[in-house]
Amino acid sequence: MKIWKALFEGQTITCMGCGASLSESIHGLCRRCASNIPWLSELKCRICGRDMDCPDCAGIRRQGFICNRSAVRYEEPIIDWMARYKYRGDEQLSALFGDLLQLAWKRLTHDIPKLRGLPVAVTYIPLSQERAMERGFNQTEQMAQRLSSLQGFKVFELLKRVRHTEKQSFKSRTERAESLKHVFGLNREEAGRLYHWASKQKKQPVIVMIDDIYTTGSTLREASNVVRGSIPLPIFCLTAARS
Template identity: 40%
Template structure:
């Protein structure tokens, strides 16, 4: 039986260690609410306190297989020409996420970027896992951001969709390519009726043929074939918010149209990844 001193010798360092861990200034303030948290670190989700982490409205159960919404969805039923296979979003667009995105987009709160990137990367991993269950050897070939207008770029100084797309490209090791161009400036989507949004997003984006050729040249060898034996490129279009899907669908249509125009043997398979589903 170990003596009192042996026991003390064994347990004391441990006790001291946990005591110092408790007292040590390893407490940090939560990135979003500013409360002190002992487990907070610098980056991504770990920069949040427990309460903020628990408050993230992850979309875990999907009701609409097309747009990835957690509720029943009339938009996908009404849309006549869906040019993308599916959209998957990380979270619901609730007041909390609205606030986080506003801090990032309109107030330039750069420190939030890794957190948003990590949330989106979680959705990316789920998308790949879900599609791998359906298709053998599923992988995305290229990540394409939804462009903003020149006017918006001047106001904001950056394109949030491009930043998010760049984070996904970096984490997944995929190439990022700015293939899409916005033809005109559209007014803020949130102030418009559904009909106005749909009309407004028609031909809102274009793809330049030389840009498309450059993108395809830069991609690695094809490894996927469609049932007819054609090889298809898998494209991932990234945006921050999915509302009716009209913006991303207009992007997908422009990409599809460019493939057709250039007589590429098989059209692209287009997937959409968004941070929040409203």
């Protein structure tokens, strides 16, 4: 496959999951690791892309995005690979997660064929400055870049964090939503770039917003509301994993 030729140019070919050397690769993984990927199977919730009945999306009144699609369930070995990528700085995994986003995009355009061939502006959830400093990179930005280079999309850094938040992982749904209020602000310079780019497109573009994991959707909801407040383009979300 073409992607893999590019990915492996100048790199030693080992499995990103277990480190075994590869004779053939499936998304940069050996056959065994690839067979352990917990793919999201059947779509049950058309809003958040879950494969089980979803009480979460029923009560939501206002959200800036139309729907989310993910590629995999947030289970092992994805949890482990994500932790290696985000917290232990194993940046080669950006390729795998970027590919998962591409699969999520394929899922979205399968469900909404009208999206095919439209110009796409990709944006992503920003890290707070504190976290960017300690991590040295933003995983969602890397994943957005990877998806965009695979698909020929254009990346815009539409959001900035105006406030630092504590880790979301241990919070309840309501706590999450509360703590995210007024966390994001619009990056006006990039919004200007987007306007300029959009005005030159033959068709109306859509915005694709990237995050690594979709949990309750509150981060993407808050972020997309900020973008929608100033930019009247439809927003779709892509996440690598659905928890």
